Amino acid sequence: MTPNRRFRNVVRIGPVRVGTSYDNRGREQHTAACTAPRCGFSADYDSRTAAELAARTHRCPVR
Numbered sequence: 001m002t003p004n005r006r007f008r009n010v011v012r013i014g015p016v017r018v019g020t021s022y023d024n025r026g027r028e029q030h031t032a033a034c035t036a037p038r039c040g041f042s043a044d045y046d047s048r049t050a051a052e053l054a055a056r057t058h059r060c061p062v063r
């Protein structure tokens, strides 16, 4: 996750954190980011549902 972005409603689903923030146009975006070391998965989604689904179905490529 980009450290200087502020996230609201952060939840943790397995190793993945999902948070809502605003992009530089003031629109909501939803980010899923894996906290596992060496994974590095991070993606932005238009909807909270999509971000949480991605978090739930995420599999780390590295164990």
Ligand SMILES: [Zn+2]
Pocket (backbone or CB within 6 Å): 015, 034, 035, 036, 039, 040, 041, 058, 059, 060, 061
């Ligand atoms: Zn991962």
